[in-house]
Amino acid sequence: xxxxLERLISGLTNGSIYALLALALVVVFRGTGTxxxxxxxxxxxxxxxxxxxxxxxIPVWIAIVAALVLGFVxxxxxxxTLIRPVQRRNDMAVLIVAxxxxxxxxxxxxxxxxxxxxxxxxxxxxxxxxxxxIGGARLYFDALxxxxxxxxxxxxxxxxxxxxxxxxxxxxxxxxxxxxxLAGVRTSRVLxxxxxxxxxxxxxxxVLVTPLAPQQLGLTTMFSIFIxxxxxxxxxxxxxxxxxxxxxxxxxxxEAMLTGYISIIGGSLQQTSALIIIVAILFVxxxxxxxxxKLVRV
Amino acid sequence: MTLLTIEDLHAxxxxxxxxxxxxxTVEAGEVVVVLGANGAGKTTTMRAIAGLIGRRGTIxxxxxxxGRRPEQVVGSGISLVPQGRGTLGQLSVLDNLLxxxxxxTDKDGVQADIDRWCEVFPVLGRRQGQLAGxxxxxxxxxLAVARALMSRPRLLLxxxxxxxxxxxxxxxxxxxxxxxNKTDGTALMxxxxxxxxxxxxASRVYLLDVGTIAATGTPADFRADDAVRAAYLGY
Numbered sequence: 296x297x298x299x300l301e302r303l304i305s306g307l308t309n310g311s312i313y314a315l316l317a318l319a320l321v322v323v324f325r326g327t328g329t330x331x332x333x334x335x336x337x338x339x340x341x342x343x344x345x346x347x348x349x350x351x352x353i354p355v356w357i358a359i360v361a362a363l364v365l366g367f368v369x370x371x372x373x374x375x376t377l378i379r380p381v382q383r384r385n386d387m388a389v390l391i392v393a394x395x396x397x398x399x400x401x402x403x404x405x406x407x408x409x410x411x412x413x414x415x416x417x418x419x420x421x422x423x424x425x426x427x428x429i430g431g432a433r434l435y436f437d438a439l440x441x442x443x444x445x446x447x448x449x450x451x452x453x454x455x456x457x458x459x460x461x462x463x464x465x466x467x468x469x470x471x472x473x474x475x476x477l478a479g480v481r482t483s484r485v486l487x488x489x490x491x492x493x494x495x496x497x498x499x500x501x502v503l504v505t506p507l508a509p510q511q512l513g514l515t516t517m518f519s520i521f522i523x524x525x526x527x528x529x530x531x532x533x534x535x536x537x538x539x540x541x542x543x544x545x546x547x548x549x550e551a552m553l554t555g556y557i558s559i560i561g562g563s564l565q566q567t568s569a570l571i572i573i574v575a576i577l578f579v580x581x582x583x584x585x586x587x588x589k590l591v592r593v
Numbered sequence: 594m595t596l597l598t599i600e601d602l603h604a605x606x607x608x609x610x611x612x613x614x615x616x617x618t619v620e621a622g623e624v625v626v627v628l629g630a631n632g633a634g635k636t637t638t639m640r641a642i643a644g645l646i647g648r649r650g651t652i653x654x655x656x657x658x659x660g661r662r663p664e665q666v667v668g669s670g671i672s673l674v675p676q677g678r679g680t681l682g683q684l685s686v687l688d689n690l691l692x693x694x695x696x697x698t699d700k701d702g703v704q705a706d707i708d709r710w711c712e713v714f715p716v717l718g719r720r721q722g723q724l725a726g727x728x729x730x731x732x733x734x735x736l737a738v739a740r741a742l743m744s745r746p747r748l749l750l751x752x753x754x755x756x757x758x759x760x761x762x763x764x765x766x767x768x769x770x771x772x773x774n775k776t777d778g779t780a781l782m783x784x785x786x787x788x789x790x791x792x793x794x795a796s797r798v799y800l801l802d803v804g805t806i807a808a809t810g811t812p813a814d815f816r817a818d819d820a821v822r823a824a825y826l827g828y
Contacts, residue, residue, distance in 0.1 A: 460695075467681055467692045474679035477643060479667035479696040479744060 310547020532586020
């Protein structure tokens with residue numbers, strides 16, 4: 296029972312991170328209609344900046360805020376300078392540009408900070424004794440902090456999309472760009488804000504996941520997380536915020552259970568659990584579990 | 594007084610132009626109907642005015658050059674009801690109307706306008722919270738008109754508003770458009786296949802052919818001209 300609870304806790308914690316990065320993917324997908332392959336590496340790069348700031352004896356909380364702001368600026372700039380010019384020609388080109396960014400940002404991080412892994416400090420107390428005991432299982436405060444971050448972000452996103460004008464405009468552009476444009480919505484600004492927002496959310500995922508044991512900040516840190524997050528986004532249908540969150544948590548927990556209880560999967564086949572989930576979901580429901588099936592009446 | 598002046602308009606898609614030096618005017622508070630065969634450039638004209646496609650030539654509103662970006666066009670008082678209605682299907686009816694007020698900052702005025710259009714189109718009032726994609730074709734057309742009116746335009750461009758609608762719904766829609774034209778003085782430019790019905794509202798008719806104006810006159814002139822009547826009015 297203890298072991299089960301510990302696996303559940305660790306699954307939910309990893310799942311929260313997947314959910315965050317999946318949210319970032321969904322925000323971009325809704326606006327631009329493509330999967331941003333560079334999302335994970337953008338998160339990695341901003342996390343490296345946060346880590347570097349902490350080595351300059353800047354408090355970790357300030358470093359995190361700086362990383363979020365940088366994530367927003369980089370996301371918006373990437374949309375403006377790289378995505379928009381090629382999207383006018385071809386949607387597939389956007390994917391290629393994103394792939395280029397993926398390798399480019401990774402190499403840039405390697406060039407600036409080297410390939411050895413770094414230790415990113417946690418914004419939450421994370422000593423060996425910083426836990427509460429639940430049914431014998433240890434729930435560490437930094438895991439709780441990650442859950443809390445996801446809940447706060449969910450709340451803020453709901454507020455943004457349901458209650459603010461910019462959120463309404465983002466939904467309008469995602470739904471029917473031409474109609475939004477005809478109503479006077481500044482589509483280009485809305486898209487840049489969407490990319491910026493997803494850059495900031497990705498940065499949040501990065502700075503939260505790297506301090507968690509056994510994670511560390513290295514050039515390959517985000518690969519597996521990005522794969523799980525894309526699976527989470529697909530699980531939810533790529534355009535559903537709720538779906539991305541549920542997808543992230545489900546994949547996190549399933550991964551923890553599969554690798555924990557099925558010894559053959561163990562550590563080395565961990566990524567396959569995400570793959571199995573993607574294939575199974577797409578097989579049963581091509582639009583994902585929460586994806587919108589276009590409501591059309593003629 | 595002339596509201597809209599178009600002179601020597603060229604526009605199209607890609608390298609080839611659809612419009613070849615089109616010129617026309619719309620007076621303030623007037624109803625203008627644009628007729629023409631498929632491919633004559635009716636929709637292209639409207640999209641060029643709205644700023645959705647690039648253009649060459651002069652478009653002036655109240656003698657001032659019209660901006661080329663869609664939000665500038667909406668901001669100066671021209672709103673387009675696009676062909677096919679442009680429904681924001683996954684948004685509620687209410688959100689559709691709010692999107693129509695994208696450039697407005699007067700919250701009270703926006704709410705007053707929502708109340709007004711929900712009264713004019715009662716079905717929108719009853720279905721405010723419903724997803725717009727679930728409305729019938731006629732209801733979506735009314736929503737498209739109401740959404741365009743949310744920006745308080747002085748000129749409303751309607752591209753084939755009757756497309757795919759039952760005759761009774763079309764009559765209702767045209768009656769409402771005529772009513773809005775009379776009470777608010779909103780000028781209308783209507784592109785219509787359903788020429789007879791549209792001409793009942795119109796003070797002037799333009800006939801478009803291969804990207805230029807082939808003829809212009811009052812509805813009575815057009816009905817009296819046998820050649821035009823046979824070709825475009827079908828009787």
